[in-house]
Amino acid sequence: MKKVIALLLSLTLVIGCLAACSKSENNGGGSSNSGSNSGSDTKDEITIDIYDDAANFNGEQVGWFGKIVKDKFNIKLNIIAPQVVGQDVYSARTAAGNLGDIVILDPTEFNDCLSTGLIKDISADIWKYPNLSQYKGQIETVNKGLPGNSGQIYAIPCEMTNTAANVRSEDTIYSSPLLRWDLYQELGAPEIKDLDGLLDVLKQMKDKHPTNDAGDPAYPFVLWKDWDGNDGMIGIANVVQLTTWYGEKIKGSAILKPDDTFTPITDKSAGYYKILKFLNKGYQMGLVDPESKTEDWGVVWGKMGAGRMYLMWYSWQVGAWNTQERLNDGTAYIFVPVQDQTYYADADAYYGSGRLWGIGSKVDDAKYQRILEFLDWYASPEALEYQHAGIKDFTYKVESDGKYMAINENANMDNLPVPAEYGGAGYQDGENKINQWIVGAVSTNPNTGEGYAKGYWSHYKEATSGKTKQEWQAKFNAAEPIDWMKNNGKLLVSPNVAVSLESDSTDSALWRNQCNQELCDASWKMIFAENDAQFDQMWDEMVKKLDSYHFQDLYNFDVKKHTVEVNAKKAVK
Amino acid sequence: MGKQKKEIDILTASAKRKKRKGKIEFLYILPFVLLVAVFSYYPLYGWIYAFYDYRPPYALSQVPFVGLKWFRTMIENEEKVKDILRVIRNTFAMSGISMLFSWFPMIFAVFLNEIKCRPFKKFVQTVTTLPNFISWVLVYSIAFSVLSTTGAVNSFLSSVITDYVPKDFLSSSEHVWFTQWLWLTWKNAGWAAIMYIAAITGIDESLTEAARIDGASRMQIIRHITLPSILPTYFVLVMLNLANFLSNGMEQYYVFQNSFNREYIEVLDLYVYNLKNMNGYSLSTAISILKTVISITLLGLTNKISKLIRGEGFI
Numbered sequence: 001m002k003k004v005i006a007l008l009l010s011l012t013l014v015i016g017c018l019a020a021c022s023k024s025e026n027n028g029g030g031s032s033n034s035g036s037n038s039g040s041d042t043k044d045e046i047t048i049d050i051y052d053d054a055a056n057f058n059g060e061q062v063g064w065f066g067k068i069v070k071d072k073f074n075i076k077l078n079i080i081a082p083q084v085v086g087q088d089v090y091s092a093r094t095a096a097g098n099l100g101d102i103v104i105l106d107p108t109e110f111n112d113c114l115s116t117g118l119i120k121d122i123s124a125d126i127w128k129y130p131n132l133s134q135y136k137g138q139i140e141t142v143n144k145g146l147p148g149n150s151g152q153i154y155a156i157p158c159e160m161t162n163t164a165a166n167v168r169s170e171d172t173i174y175s176s177p178l179l180r181w182d183l184y185q186e187l188g189a190p191e192i193k194d195l196d197g198l199l200d201v202l203k204q205m206k207d208k209h210p211t212n213d214a215g216d217p218a219y220p221f222v223l224w225k226d227w228d229g230n231d232g233m234i235g236i237a238n239v240v241q242l243t244t245w246y247g248e249k250i251k252g253s254a255i256l257k258p259d260d261t262f263t264p265i266t267d268k269s270a271g272y273y274k275i276l277k278f279l280n281k282g283y284q285m286g287l288v289d290p291e292s293k294t295e296d297w298g299v300v301w302g303k304m305g306a307g308r309m310y311l312m313w314y315s316w317q318v319g320a321w322n323t324q325e326r327l328n329d330g331t332a333y334i335f336v337p338v339q340d341q342t343y344y345a346d347a348d349a350y351y352g353s354g355r356l357w358g359i360g361s362k363v364d365d366a367k368y369q370r371i372l373e374f375l376d377w378y379a380s381p382e383a384l385e386y387q388h389a390g391i392k393d394f395t396y397k398v399e400s401d402g403k404y405m406a407i408n409e410n411a412n413m414d415n416l417p418v419p420a421e422y423g424g425a426g427y428q429d430g431e432n433k434i435n436q437w438i439v440g441a442v443s444t445n446p447n448t449g450e451g452y453a454k455g456y457w458s459h460y461k462e463a464t465s466g467k468t469k470q471e472w473q474a475k476f477n478a479a480e481p482i483d484w485m486k487n488n489g490k491l492l493v494s495p496n497v498a499v500s501l502e503s504d505s506t507d508s509a510l511w512r513n514q515c516n517q518e519l520c521d522a523s524w525k526m527i528f529a530e531n532d533a534q535f536d537q538m539w540d541e542m543v544k545k546l547d548s549y550h551f552q553d554l555y556n557f558d559v560k561k562h563t564v565e566v567n568a569k570k571a572v573k
Numbered sequence: 574m575g576k577q578k579k580e581i582d583i584l585t586a587s588a589k590r591k592k593r594k595g596k597i598e599f600l601y602i603l604p605f606v607l608l609v610a611v612f613s614y615y616p617l618y619g620w621i622y623a624f625y626d627y628r629p630p631y632a633l634s635q636v637p638f639v640g641l642k643w644f645r646t647m648i649e650n651e652e653k654v655k656d657i658l659r660v661i662r663n664t665f666a667m668s669g670i671s672m673l674f675s676w677f678p679m680i681f682a683v684f685l686n687e688i689k690c691r692p693f694k695k696f697v698q699t700v701t702t703l704p705n706f707i708s709w710v711l712v713y714s715i716a717f718s719v720l721s722t723t724g725a726v727n728s729f730l731s732s733v734i735t736d737y738v739p740k741d742f743l744s745s746s747e748h749v750w751f752t753q754w755l756w757l758t759w760k761n762a763g764w765a766a767i768m769y770i771a772a773i774t775g776i777d778e779s780l781t782e783a784a785r786i787d788g789a790s791r792m793q794i795i796r797h798i799t800l801p802s803i804l805p806t807y808f809v810l811v812m813l814n815l816a817n818f819l820s821n822g823m824e825q826y827y828v829f830q831n832s833f834n835r836e837y838i839e840v841l842d843l844y845v846y847n848l849k850n851m852n853g854y855s856l857s858t859a860i861s862i863l864k865t866v867i868s869i870t871l872l873g874l875t876n877k878i879s880k881l882i883r884g885e886g887f888i
Contacts (some may be wrong), residue, residue, distance in 0.1 A: 087850065090629060090630070091629035091630075091854075094629045095629065095630070095632070099630070109630075112630050113630055116630045116631055116632070118630060217723075225831075225832070290722045290739060290741055291722050291723065291741070293741050293743075293832075293833060294717070294721060294743050294744055294831060295721075504628075504852070505626075506626045506628045506636075506852070506853075506855065509852040509853070510646075510852065510853045510856060513850075513852060513853065514853075517847070520832060521832040521833075521835055523832075524831075524832035525832060525833060528833075544652075545652055548650045548651070548652030548653060549652070549653075
């Protein structure tokens with residue numbers, strides 16, 4: 001009996017092996033055939049690994065965007081996302097000597113990879129491609145800034161624009177106080193003098209509307225911890241963003257003040273302390289959602305969409321709530337000025353947002369050409385329309401004057417099925433998961449003469465200029481939030497420059513990370529401090545602890561690092 | 574003479590055979606030796622990172638050798654020593670508590686065995702064993718839906734008590750060690766009891782029958798027969814647990830940690846992991862070497878105690 005089983009097992013094994021062999025033979029044969037007569041339209045299918053610091057999705061790009069790339073280039077995109085699978089993938093892949101066929105990296109990481117030979121020199125070929133060549137000036141300037149680089153091209157910046165380096169073309173800025181217009185009107189639209197005034201307004205809103213329409217508890221402040229310490233800053237992301245309301249910008253452990261001088265983040269007279277205190281006052285008044293302690297970004301996004309958050313501060317947050325309908329019936333979120341504030345805003349990312357595209361040094365010649373072809377298309381108006389506007393006749397339509405107008409605005413929120421020619425399936429599922437573009441949405445689309453995203457389209461502005469906008473314009477006597485700021489001298493635009501920042505040594509990386517964790521832990525506790533005395537005691541303890549983690553050394557390092565950038569900005573101003 | 578030579582020949586031949594047999598028999602344990610070598614000794618090579626200024630993407634050959642720098646960093650000032658002592662304290666406290674309550678699964682098994690209604694007994698056993706197969710991430714999501722401010726417990730309390738202010742149990746820094754032990758027990762007790770249930774099944778029926786005829790009550794049977802019979806199993810398991818005293822599982826504390834409870838929940842393994850995430854590869858390697866040193870000290874200590882009590886050690 002045993003023998004029979006053994007025989008059967010070994011037979012299955014042999015058959016299995018044979019099957020596997022024959023299968024691979026077929027594959028091999030197939031590819032060599034198509035390889036021999038490969039013209040520009042019948043290329044082998046290849047998979048490109050994209051190591052992508054910006055992606056929130058790990059795996060193969062599927063859905064309608066995947067289909068477009070596959071049909072056009074016969075390329076499959078395999079996205080490797082450290083944000084999803086953990087930072088270990090970076091150490092593991094760099095140790096193996098091949099980070100990816102395409103890499104999208106933060107500048108300091110890019111410099112490290114460049115100096116370890118992981119990035120390919122693309123100087124010889126890049127200007128053969130027309131779309132990339134349109135940004136020649138910017139690309140060359142950024143590459144000149146790379147450390148130890150003598151004129152070669154390694155990097156393509158992310159989200160460059162074809163506008164200018166010292167203007168802000170958008171109607172809103174990245175962070176400013178945004179209130180529900182109807183709730184603000186209900187209180188008689190009082191003038192808000194300072195942060196205490198803002199707390200008063202929020203308190204009244206909360207008292208009048210303790211829940212949203214569905215009866216779920218709503219709060220002025222809903223916080224989340226997911227992004228703490230990201231993007232080269234230390235401390236709680238929610239606090240760090242709000243410091244820009246006073247013209248300050250946090251650069252690592254240092255705060256860049258409006259007069260271009262630095263002060264430590266632990267300075268009690270500077271923004272971080274001020275905003276932390278503001279949130280703590282909010283907590284003491286019962287305005288902070290108690291779930292803020294443990295909830296994550298996904299939960300918070302749901303709450304925004306359900307109207308359970310009365311104060312928003314990122315410009316994109318309104319996307320969770322503001323629809324054409326709500327803009328028109330006056331229930332949308334919109335900027336409400338606080339009199340003592342001056343807002344910091346980054347200029348258009350003419351030289352890119354800082355992140356960089358590169359091609360891995362290990363790709364072979366055939367793949368290299370196809371990657372460049374793909375990247376060139378990725379920077380073309382055709383691809384940019386897919387990225388920023390979506391699918392024609394599905395998320396936008398072309399009006400009689402040739403300009404665009406948004407349709408199916410809930411395509412992303414409700415994951416609507418896309419037309420069959422794009423492969424069906426959900427719109428959101430199939431969106432471009434690379435989540436990073438070569439050219440930003442604010443750039444001018446040559447097909448329409450307007451920006452790429454719907455917020456810049458005249459038809460869309462017209463359609464959404466209903467009650468919210470009209471009442472707002474009447475009260476503040478300006479067309480858009482940014483116009484009010486400009487008219488009243490409340491806007492500081494920081495020019496976009498192309499400089500390369502020094503990367504952390506092992507020492508400064510450790511100082512940074514230990515200080516960051518201590519600062520975040522202490523900040524969260526301070527937001528939930530029961531009284532001012534406890535708050536200040538925690539602050540002092542934290543400062544003492546930070547000193548033992550070499551905060552002073554870190555601060556000196558950061559000041560030195562960012563002075564280069566500040567000087568470059570001064571030169572542009 | 575010839576006979577003698579023949580005998581010697583036979584002897585050497587048998588010795589040779591024995592030797593060859595010995596060699597072949599050695600091959601039997603070779604896989605296990607290899608296993609230990611690959612998974613326990615080879616990783617020690619990684620200790621080399623503690624002596625370099627390592628950071629990815631640079632290779633070890635591209636970064637400077639720094640000697641004992643990271644060991645000095647560990648204790649360079651009072652606050653950092655406090656940090657190390659804090660995580661060691663947390664590790665000892667949480668392992669200590671589970672050690673202290675290690676009899677719990679045994680008692681649970683004994684009482685479970687006393688349940689006469691078979692379906693109910695099976696039901697209890699299945700329900701208590703199942704959590705062992707759930708990952709800690711899922712345990713946390715269960716904890717979140719039960720204990721968050723809008724979770725089951727708070728919803729219930731606010732419906733019963735008027736003016737109840739929801740309490741966020743998960744971010745509380747009070748009784749962290751004890752609540753973590755509770756979660757661990759909830760997850761593991763049923764599984765740990767299986768061993769004891771097997772031991773109880775192995776007890777000679779005639780003992781209990783004789784005791785019953787002699788008029789022993791249920792409690793007396795438990796005390797005088799069941800417990801003494803399974804105590805050896807208990808001690809073996811305690812010994813095994815002792816070996817894991819410092820490695821008390823990072824996953825559990827990793828999913829439960831937050832800014833509010835980190836002071837009490839960060840155990841050695843989690844501390845090493847958190848540091849590594851901060852790009853402190855070299856420092857975290859240095860600290861894990863420290864952990865090994867503590868482990869060896871503990872081992873020596875236990876061995877000494879064993880020698881004192883039993884007259885023989887185990888090394």
